Amino acid sequence: MKLLFGSFWRAVAYSLHPRVIALSLLPLVVAGVVTLAAGYVFWESAIASVRSALDHTELIRAALEWISSMLGAGFRTGVAALIVIALTIPVVVAFTLVLVGLWVTPAVVTMVSRRRFGTLERRHGGSWWLGALASFAWTIAAMVMVVLTLPFWLVPGLALVLPPLIWGWLTAKVMGFDALAEHASQPEREALLRAHRFPLLLMGIICGFLCGVPSMIWTFSMQLIILAPFVMVGVIWVYTLIFTFSALWFTHYCLSVLASLRDAESAMRAVAPQPMAAPSSDLQLVEEVPPHERFGHDAPDLEGPP
Numbered sequence: 001m002k003l004l005f006g007s008f009w010r011a012v013a014y015s016l017h018p019r020v021i022a023l024s025l026l027p028l029v030v031a032g033v034v035t036l037a038a039g040y041v042f043w044e045s046a047i048a049s050v051r052s053a054l055d056h057t058e059l060i061r062a063a064l065e066w067i068s069s070m071l072g073a074g075f076r077t078g079v080a081a082l083i084v085i086a087l088t089i090p091v092v093v094a095f096t097l098v099l100v101g102l103w104v105t106p107a108v109v110t111m112v113s114r115r116r117f118g119t120l121e122r123r124h125g126g127s128w129w130l131g132a133l134a135s136f137a138w139t140i141a142a143m144v145m146v147v148l149t150l151p152f153w154l155v156p157g158l159a160l161v162l163p164p165l166i167w168g169w170l171t172a173k174v175m176g177f178d179a180l181a182e183h184a185s186q187p188e189r190e191a192l193l194r195a196h197r198f199p200l201l202l203m204g205i206i207c208g209f210l211c212g213v214p215s216m217i218w219t220f221s222m223q224l225i226i227l228a229p230f231v232m233v234g235v236i237w238v239y240t241l242i243f244t245f246s247a248l249w250f251t252h253y254c255l256s257v258l259a260s261l262r263d264a265e266s267a268m269r270a271v272a273p274q275p276m277a278a279p280s281s282d283l284q285l286v287e288e289v290p291p292h293e294r295f296g297h298d299a300p301d302l303e304g305p306p
Helices: 002-015 018-023 025-055 058-071 074-116 128-154 162-180 186-195 197-219 228-271 291-295
Strands: none
Touching: 002 018, 002 074, 002 197, 002 228, 018 025, 018 074, 018 228, 025 074, 025 228, 074 128, 074 162, 074 228, 128 162, 162 186, 162 197, 162 228, 186 197, 186 228, 197 228
Protein backbone atom coordinates (compact mmCIF):
# COMPACT_ATOMS: atom_id res chain seq x y z
CA MET A 1 0.00 0.00 0.00
CA LYS A 2 2.93 2.32 0.64
CA LEU A 3 4.09 1.86 -2.94
CA LEU A 4 0.51 2.33 -4.19
CA PHE A 5 0.03 5.68 -2.46
CA GLY A 6 3.58 6.82 -3.15
CA SER A 7 3.10 6.19 -6.87
CA PHE A 8 -0.23 8.03 -6.70
CA TRP A 9 1.27 11.26 -5.35
CA ARG A 10 4.18 11.10 -7.75
CA ALA A 11 1.70 10.75 -10.63
CA VAL A 12 -0.23 13.79 -9.37
CA ALA A 13 2.96 15.87 -9.29
CA TYR A 14 4.07 14.72 -12.74
CA SER A 15 0.61 15.47 -14.19
CA LEU A 16 1.22 19.17 -13.56
CA HIS A 17 4.39 19.17 -15.66
CA PRO A 18 3.98 21.34 -18.80
CA ARG A 19 5.37 18.59 -21.01
CA VAL A 20 2.78 16.12 -19.74
CA ILE A 21 -0.05 18.60 -20.34
CA ALA A 22 1.27 19.19 -23.86
CA LEU A 23 1.36 15.44 -24.51
CA SER A 24 -2.35 15.21 -23.66
CA LEU A 25 -3.22 17.54 -26.54
CA LEU A 26 -2.43 15.02 -29.28
CA PRO A 27 -5.14 12.48 -28.32
CA LEU A 28 -7.48 15.43 -27.76
CA VAL A 29 -6.97 16.70 -31.32
CA VAL A 30 -7.49 13.27 -32.91
CA ALA A 31 -10.43 12.21 -30.76
CA GLY A 32 -11.98 15.69 -30.96
CA VAL A 33 -11.85 15.81 -34.75
CA VAL A 34 -13.31 12.30 -35.01
CA THR A 35 -16.09 13.18 -32.55
CA LEU A 36 -17.03 16.42 -34.33
CA ALA A 37 -17.06 14.66 -37.70
CA ALA A 38 -19.19 11.81 -36.36
CA GLY A 39 -21.55 14.31 -34.70
CA TYR A 40 -21.92 16.27 -37.94
CA VAL A 41 -22.78 13.14 -39.89
CA PHE A 42 -24.81 11.04 -37.41
CA TRP A 43 -26.14 13.32 -34.65
CA GLU A 44 -29.54 14.23 -36.10
CA SER A 45 -30.20 10.81 -37.62
CA ALA A 46 -29.22 9.07 -34.35
CA ILE A 47 -31.65 11.21 -32.33
CA ALA A 48 -34.41 10.58 -34.87
CA SER A 49 -33.81 6.83 -34.72
CA VAL A 50 -33.92 6.79 -30.93
CA ARG A 51 -37.12 8.87 -30.86
CA SER A 52 -38.72 6.51 -33.36
CA ALA A 53 -37.74 3.51 -31.24
CA LEU A 54 -39.18 5.16 -28.11
CA ASP A 55 -42.44 6.04 -29.86
CA HIS A 56 -42.91 2.46 -31.05
CA THR A 57 -42.64 1.12 -27.50
CA GLU A 58 -46.11 1.52 -26.04
CA LEU A 59 -45.18 1.66 -22.37
CA ILE A 60 -42.27 4.07 -22.85
CA ARG A 61 -44.34 6.29 -25.17
CA ALA A 62 -47.11 6.60 -22.58
CA ALA A 63 -44.61 7.44 -19.85
CA LEU A 64 -42.90 10.06 -22.03
CA GLU A 65 -46.23 11.67 -22.94
CA TRP A 66 -47.15 11.92 -19.28
CA ILE A 67 -43.78 13.47 -18.32
CA SER A 68 -43.85 15.80 -21.36
CA SER A 69 -47.25 17.12 -20.30
CA MET A 70 -45.63 18.39 -17.12
CA LEU A 71 -42.15 19.36 -18.32
CA GLY A 72 -42.80 20.44 -21.89
CA ALA A 73 -42.63 18.96 -25.37
CA GLY A 74 -38.89 19.34 -25.60
CA PHE A 75 -38.40 16.69 -22.93
CA ARG A 76 -38.80 13.83 -25.42
CA THR A 77 -36.08 15.25 -27.67
CA GLY A 78 -33.85 15.72 -24.65
CA VAL A 79 -34.34 12.12 -23.55
CA ALA A 80 -33.45 10.85 -27.03
CA ALA A 81 -30.30 12.99 -27.06
CA LEU A 82 -29.32 11.73 -23.60
CA ILE A 83 -29.66 8.14 -24.79
CA VAL A 84 -27.45 8.87 -27.80
CA ILE A 85 -24.87 10.50 -25.52
CA ALA A 86 -25.00 7.57 -23.09
CA LEU A 87 -24.32 5.17 -25.96
CA THR A 88 -21.55 7.38 -27.35
CA ILE A 89 -19.58 7.91 -24.14
CA PRO A 90 -18.30 4.29 -23.84
CA VAL A 91 -16.97 4.45 -27.40
CA VAL A 92 -15.31 7.82 -26.78
CA VAL A 93 -13.76 6.64 -23.51
CA ALA A 94 -12.36 3.46 -25.06
CA PHE A 95 -11.03 5.35 -28.10
CA THR A 96 -9.35 7.98 -25.92
CA LEU A 97 -7.79 5.33 -23.69
CA VAL A 98 -6.28 3.52 -26.68
CA LEU A 99 -4.85 6.79 -28.06
CA VAL A 100 -3.28 7.64 -24.71
CA GLY A 101 -1.86 4.13 -24.44
CA LEU A 102 -0.30 4.30 -27.91
CA TRP A 103 1.04 7.88 -27.89
CA VAL A 104 1.23 9.31 -24.38
CA THR A 105 2.27 6.31 -22.30
CA PRO A 106 5.57 5.60 -24.16
CA ALA A 107 6.62 9.25 -23.72
CA VAL A 108 5.58 9.16 -20.06
CA VAL A 109 7.53 5.93 -19.49
CA THR A 110 10.65 7.50 -21.02
CA MET A 111 10.24 10.62 -18.89
CA VAL A 112 9.81 8.71 -15.62
CA SER A 113 12.60 6.23 -16.36
CA ARG A 114 15.11 9.02 -17.07
CA ARG A 115 14.22 10.89 -13.90
CA ARG A 116 13.90 7.98 -11.43
CA PHE A 117 15.20 4.78 -13.03
CA GLY A 118 18.16 5.84 -15.13
CA THR A 119 20.07 2.59 -14.53
CA LEU A 120 17.13 0.27 -15.23
CA GLU A 121 17.95 -1.92 -18.22
CA ARG A 122 15.56 -1.91 -21.17
CA ARG A 123 14.81 -5.47 -22.23
CA HIS A 124 12.06 -4.64 -24.78
CA GLY A 125 9.63 -7.40 -23.86
CA GLY A 126 6.71 -5.90 -25.82
CA SER A 127 6.66 -4.19 -29.21
CA TRP A 128 4.31 -1.35 -30.14
CA TRP A 129 2.32 -3.49 -32.58
CA LEU A 130 1.81 -6.15 -29.91
CA GLY A 131 0.59 -3.45 -27.53
CA ALA A 132 -1.75 -2.04 -30.19
CA LEU A 133 -3.15 -5.50 -30.93
CA ALA A 134 -3.63 -6.27 -27.25
CA SER A 135 -5.28 -2.88 -26.62
CA PHE A 136 -7.67 -3.48 -29.51
CA ALA A 137 -8.61 -6.92 -28.20
CA TRP A 138 -9.16 -5.66 -24.65
CA THR A 139 -11.22 -2.73 -25.95
CA ILE A 140 -13.48 -5.07 -27.91
CA ALA A 141 -13.91 -7.19 -24.79
CA ALA A 142 -14.80 -4.08 -22.75
CA MET A 143 -17.38 -2.99 -25.33
CA VAL A 144 -18.93 -6.46 -25.23
CA MET A 145 -19.18 -6.17 -21.44
CA VAL A 146 -20.84 -2.77 -21.82
CA VAL A 147 -23.45 -4.20 -24.20
CA LEU A 148 -24.11 -7.22 -21.98
CA THR A 149 -24.55 -5.10 -18.85
CA LEU A 150 -26.71 -2.36 -20.41
CA PRO A 151 -29.99 -3.79 -19.00
CA PHE A 152 -28.51 -3.62 -15.49
CA TRP A 153 -27.75 0.09 -15.92
CA LEU A 154 -31.48 0.72 -15.46
CA VAL A 155 -31.25 -0.61 -11.90
CA PRO A 156 -30.79 2.38 -9.54
CA GLY A 157 -27.19 2.62 -8.42
CA LEU A 158 -25.70 0.07 -10.80
CA ALA A 159 -25.25 2.67 -13.52
CA LEU A 160 -22.76 4.39 -11.19
CA VAL A 161 -20.83 1.18 -10.46
CA LEU A 162 -20.74 -1.02 -13.58
CA PRO A 163 -19.08 1.44 -16.02
CA PRO A 164 -16.18 2.28 -13.64
CA LEU A 165 -15.59 -1.43 -13.08
CA ILE A 166 -15.44 -2.07 -16.82
CA TRP A 167 -13.21 0.94 -17.52
CA GLY A 168 -11.07 -0.02 -14.52
CA TRP A 169 -10.47 -3.49 -15.92
CA LEU A 170 -9.65 -2.03 -19.34
CA THR A 171 -7.31 0.60 -17.86
CA ALA A 172 -5.44 -1.99 -15.81
CA LYS A 173 -4.91 -4.19 -18.87
CA VAL A 174 -3.81 -1.43 -21.26
CA MET A 175 -1.70 0.64 -18.87
CA GLY A 176 -0.09 -2.34 -17.16
CA PHE A 177 1.14 -3.71 -20.48
CA ASP A 178 2.33 -0.35 -21.81
CA ALA A 179 4.15 0.62 -18.60
CA LEU A 180 6.33 -2.52 -18.72
CA ALA A 181 6.63 -3.07 -22.47
CA GLU A 182 9.88 -1.13 -22.88
CA HIS A 183 11.87 -2.14 -19.79
CA ALA A 184 10.69 -5.63 -18.82
CA SER A 185 11.26 -8.86 -20.69
CA GLN A 186 8.23 -10.94 -21.55
CA PRO A 187 8.67 -13.35 -18.57
CA GLU A 188 9.21 -10.41 -16.22
CA ARG A 189 6.15 -8.59 -17.52
CA GLU A 190 3.90 -11.63 -17.24
CA ALA A 191 5.18 -12.44 -13.74
CA LEU A 192 4.76 -8.88 -12.45
CA LEU A 193 1.29 -8.39 -13.94
CA ARG A 194 0.21 -11.70 -12.43
CA ALA A 195 1.75 -11.02 -9.00
CA HIS A 196 0.36 -7.45 -8.79
CA ARG A 197 -2.96 -7.99 -10.56
CA PHE A 198 -5.07 -6.89 -7.57
CA PRO A 199 -3.24 -3.58 -6.90
CA LEU A 200 -3.25 -2.83 -10.62
CA LEU A 201 -6.97 -3.61 -10.85
CA LEU A 202 -7.64 -1.33 -7.85
CA MET A 203 -5.69 1.47 -9.56
CA GLY A 204 -7.70 0.93 -12.73
CA ILE A 205 -11.02 1.01 -10.89
CA ILE A 206 -10.08 4.27 -9.15
CA CYS A 207 -9.26 5.77 -12.55
CA GLY A 208 -12.56 4.35 -13.84
CA PHE A 209 -14.50 6.20 -11.15
CA LEU A 210 -12.58 9.38 -12.04
CA CYS A 211 -13.80 8.93 -15.62
CA GLY A 212 -17.37 9.03 -14.33
CA VAL A 213 -16.93 12.64 -13.20
CA PRO A 214 -16.94 14.23 -16.72
CA SER A 215 -20.13 12.33 -17.57
CA MET A 216 -22.00 14.22 -14.84
CA ILE A 217 -21.69 17.44 -16.83
CA TRP A 218 -24.77 16.43 -18.85
CA THR A 219 -26.94 16.65 -15.73
CA PHE A 220 -26.24 20.35 -15.21
CA SER A 221 -28.39 21.78 -17.98
CA MET A 222 -30.46 20.61 -20.93
CA GLN A 223 -28.86 23.41 -22.95
CA LEU A 224 -25.61 21.45 -23.03
CA ILE A 225 -27.33 18.66 -24.95
CA ILE A 226 -27.99 21.00 -27.88
CA LEU A 227 -24.23 21.64 -28.15
CA ALA A 228 -23.35 18.04 -27.33
CA PRO A 229 -20.72 17.45 -30.06
CA PHE A 230 -18.78 20.55 -28.97
CA VAL A 231 -19.18 19.87 -25.26
CA MET A 232 -17.96 16.35 -25.92
CA VAL A 233 -14.62 17.75 -27.12
CA GLY A 234 -14.07 19.38 -23.72
CA VAL A 235 -15.12 16.15 -22.02
CA ILE A 236 -12.58 14.25 -24.15
CA TRP A 237 -9.79 16.51 -22.89
CA VAL A 238 -10.78 15.72 -19.29
CA TYR A 239 -10.75 12.02 -20.17
CA THR A 240 -7.31 12.48 -21.75
CA LEU A 241 -5.93 14.15 -18.61
CA ILE A 242 -7.36 11.37 -16.44
CA PHE A 243 -5.85 8.64 -18.61
CA THR A 244 -2.53 10.52 -18.73
CA PHE A 245 -2.56 10.59 -14.93
CA SER A 246 -3.33 6.86 -14.90
CA ALA A 247 -0.41 6.24 -17.29
CA LEU A 248 1.89 8.08 -14.86
CA TRP A 249 0.49 6.18 -11.90
CA PHE A 250 0.95 2.78 -13.56
CA THR A 251 4.42 3.74 -14.80
CA HIS A 252 5.69 4.79 -11.37
CA TYR A 253 4.22 1.68 -9.78
CA CYS A 254 5.30 -0.87 -12.40
CA LEU A 255 8.84 0.45 -12.83
CA SER A 256 9.27 0.50 -9.05
CA VAL A 257 8.32 -3.17 -8.69
CA LEU A 258 10.47 -4.04 -11.72
CA ALA A 259 13.48 -2.29 -10.17
CA SER A 260 12.86 -4.13 -6.89
CA LEU A 261 12.71 -7.43 -8.77
CA ARG A 262 16.01 -6.72 -10.53
CA ASP A 263 17.68 -5.70 -7.25
CA ALA A 264 16.50 -8.91 -5.59
CA GLU A 265 17.83 -11.01 -8.46
CA SER A 266 21.20 -9.22 -8.30
CA ALA A 267 21.42 -9.79 -4.54
CA MET A 268 20.66 -13.50 -4.96
CA ARG A 269 23.36 -13.86 -7.60
CA ALA A 270 25.87 -12.09 -5.36
CA VAL A 271 25.39 -14.48 -2.41
CA ALA A 272 25.04 -17.65 -4.48
CA PRO A 273 28.04 -20.05 -4.07
CA GLN A 274 30.38 -20.11 -7.03
CA PRO A 275 31.09 -23.54 -8.57
CA MET A 276 34.70 -24.77 -8.14
CA ALA A 277 36.75 -24.79 -11.30
CA ALA A 278 37.69 -28.24 -12.60
CA PRO A 279 41.45 -29.02 -12.76
CA SER A 280 43.00 -28.47 -16.14
CA SER A 281 43.59 -31.60 -18.20
CA ASP A 282 46.99 -30.26 -19.24
CA LEU A 283 48.34 -30.45 -15.67
CA GLN A 284 49.88 -33.75 -14.61
CA LEU A 285 50.61 -34.89 -11.12
CA VAL A 286 54.30 -35.20 -10.31
CA GLU A 287 53.80 -38.63 -8.80
CA GLU A 288 52.59 -39.96 -12.15
CA VAL A 289 55.99 -39.29 -13.81
CA PRO A 290 58.74 -41.88 -13.11
CA PRO A 291 62.02 -40.51 -11.69
CA HIS A 292 64.13 -41.60 -14.65
CA GLU A 293 61.91 -39.62 -16.99
CA ARG A 294 62.04 -36.57 -14.75
CA PHE A 295 65.80 -36.49 -14.14
CA GLY A 296 67.18 -38.61 -16.97
CA HIS A 297 68.61 -42.13 -17.08
CA ASP A 298 71.48 -41.28 -14.69
CA ALA A 299 69.15 -40.38 -11.87
CA PRO A 300 69.85 -42.35 -8.68
CA ASP A 301 67.51 -45.12 -7.66
CA LEU A 302 65.74 -43.57 -4.71
CA GLU A 303 63.87 -46.74 -3.87
CA GLY A 304 66.92 -49.14 -3.54
CA PRO A 305 69.61 -49.30 -0.87
CA PRO A 306 72.55 -46.82 -1.03
